[in-house]
Amino acid sequence: MQAAFFCLDINTRFEYNHRSPIIEKMNQVIGVSMRIYQNGKGLVVLLVCLQSCIPAAPAEADQPPHSLYPVKLMNLETGYVLGNQQNVMIGLNDSGIGSFDRVQFSTNILMDLLTLVNGQVKVALLPDEGVFPALSAGIGYYNLVSSEYVVDFVLKEAFTDEDMSVSSGLDILTWFISASKKVNDRLRLHAGFQFRRLEGNLSTDEPVEMGSDGEPMGIEVYFNESATHRSILFGADLDLFDSLKFMLELGNDLSYGKPRGGTGFRLGVGRSFALQAGILWPGIKLDEDIDIPVLPHFSFFWRF
Amino acid sequence: MKRLILLIFFLSLLSGCKSTLEVTNRSDPKDFLPIVFAAVTGEYYGELVIEVPEEIRNDEFDITRADLFADIFADPLVAAGAVEISVDFYIGLESGNVEMNDPDINQYLVTVVITEEGQHNLVEIVDPSLLHRGMRQETFYLKALITLDAEEPVSGVLHLDNNYFIAYLERETEGLFQVFYFF
Numbered sequence: 001m002q003a004a005f006f007c008l009d010i011n012t013r014f015e016y017n018h019r020s021p022i023i024e025k026m027n028q029v030i031g032v033s034m035r036i037y038q039n040g041k042g043l044v045v046l047l048v049c050l051q052s053c054i055p056a057a058p059a060e061a062d063q064p065p066h067s068l069y070p071v072k073l074m075n076l077e078t079g080y081v082l083g084n085q086q087n088v089m090i091g092l093n094d095s096g097i098g099s100f101d102r103v104q105f106s107t108n109i110l111m112d113l114l115t116l117v118n119g120q121v122k123v124a125l126l127p128d129e130g131v132f133p134a135l136s137a138g139i140g141y142y143n144l145v146s147s148e149y150v151v152d153f154v155l156k157e158a159f160t161d162e163d164m165s166v167s168s169g170l171d172i173l174t175w176f177i178s179a180s181k182k183v184n185d186r187l188r189l190h191a192g193f194q195f196r197r198l199e200g201n202l203s204t205d206e207p208v209e210m211g212s213d214g215e216p217m218g219i220e221v222y223f224n225e226s227a228t229h230r231s232i233l234f235g236a237d238l239d240l241f242d243s244l245k246f247m248l249e250l251g252n253d254l255s256y257g258k259p260r261g262g263t264g265f266r267l268g269v270g271r272s273f274a275l276q277a278g279i280l281w282p283g284i285k286l287d288e289d290i291d292i293p294v295l296p297h298f299s300f301f302w303r304f
Numbered sequence: 305m306k307r308l309i310l311l312i313f314f315l316s317l318l319s320g321c322k323s324t325l326e327v328t329n330r331s332d333p334k335d336f337l338p339i340v341f342a343a344v345t346g347e348y349y350g351e352l353v354i355e356v357p358e359e360i361r362n363d364e365f366d367i368t369r370a371d372l373f374a375d376i377f378a379d380p381l382v383a384a385g386a387v388e389i390s391v392d393f394y395i396g397l398e399s400g401n402v403e404m405n406d407p408d409i410n411q412y413l414v415t416v417v418i419t420e421e422g423q424h425n426l427v428e429i430v431d432p433s434l435l436h437r438g439m440r441q442e443t444f445y446l447k448a449l450i451t452l453d454a455e456e457p458v459s460g461v462l463h464l465d466n467n468y469f470i471a472y473l474e475r476e477t478e479g480l481f482q483v484f485y486f487f
Contacts, residue, residue, distance in 0.1 A: 218332030
């Protein structure tokens with residue numbers, strides 16, 4: 001029985017050991033990783049490959065490209081782009097098309113359905129060859145085309161006794177850079193930086209009457225909301241079985257100032273279809289009493 | 305605006321972080337009662353009560369800046385000789401022409417001098433400190449101390465019209481950055 005321990009921290013320390021018995025090694029791994037984590041010395045990506053428990057790795061040619069070259073884990077874009085004979089992806093979340101294994105055009109279907117119309121372009125800068133990782137960069141744009149309608153709906157719910165007319169808009173601009181390196185046929189490591197800038201605005205087209213106790217006053221309101229969001233993420237995807245992939249993302253939300261991450265599984269069906277589920281953290285604190293500790297993640301896609 | 309907060313909360317759901325809100329009664333300005341005078345010299349006092357809507361004076365947002373605007377002019381103004389109408393403009397937290405020099409109650413803003421009929425003086429007071437406190441109260445007061453000084457008897461009406469404010473409110477929240485994790 002053998003185990004492999006991969007440890008990657010922000011100082012790019014990387015260790016690989018596959019000689020110890022599994023139980024002993026797992027204990028060591030857990031102990032070491034806990035110490036590193038508790039000491040706060042960096043981001044730890046911990047993977048234990050139970051090679052004796054997992055069937056031998058299939059030949060690379062037997063694995064579908066969507067497993068060998070995943071373009072995205074859960075939130076982390078990888079260094080790969082759509083290509084390698086599977087240039088088209090259609091799914092619940094990201095859908096797109098790759099061109100010449102170099103450029104990828106995509107959209108997030110779920111966000112489109114939620115009227116956050118969006119488009120991304122991702123360019124492969126380096127292939128995953130030799131000692132160099134695959135490197136890619138991309139930009140994206142999101143626009144909440146329904147903002148007027150949504151705001152109008154909220155207004156009707158909130159201002160049942162007032163006739164209010166407002167203008168509103170919401171835009172998000174994003175860019176990212178990612179790197180991916182195949183360690184072996186089963187394991188790939190990833191790292192990426194994400195930047196997102198959101199601008200939202202709302203203004204009353206006509207004054208709103210306020211101050212019902214005394215003399216009402218017509219008030220005009222101009223509201224602006226902005227957020228700049230930066231994250232650094234490390235990730236790994238590991239083929240536990242031929243069609244079952246384990247995914248892990250760990251990193252830091254530099255704007256929120258907190259660690260973030262996610263974990264999930266991807267189940268491949270045939271060579272083209274896959275569905276995946278997992279969780280992302282931190283969750284959302286909606287209210288003092290409503291705290292959702294993790295965010296659910298679910299997706300499926302065809303890639304052909 | 306309490307309910308408008310709901311709307312703003314909705315947008316906060318989408319982003320978080322920094323929210324800025326500009327509120328103004330520019331389209332519904334308030335006027336002092338016209339001050340009628342007929343004399344050679346004299347002093348007059350005018351006061352305008354501004355009722356701050358409850359929705360604005362809550363502490364959901366910090367007031368980062370608040371400006372005052374007014375238009376001061378005399379119309380009509382009948383004078384045989386030279387005339388000088390001096391208007392000292394104040395903001396106060398309490399009503400009345402008392403303790404005008406107490407900085408905790410009143411703040412001097414500007415002096416406007418009028419010498420002829422129809423001479424409009426557009427006043428812009430940038431971020432007077434007492435206005436921040438005033439906008440947290442149910443009411444604050446705009447006050448005018450008028451001094452008339454003429455060579456011959458004059459008569460007229462002094463107007464302090466189009467008084468309005470622009471307040472910039474701000475709120476920094478942790479927000480719901482995690483919404484970005486969905487895509």
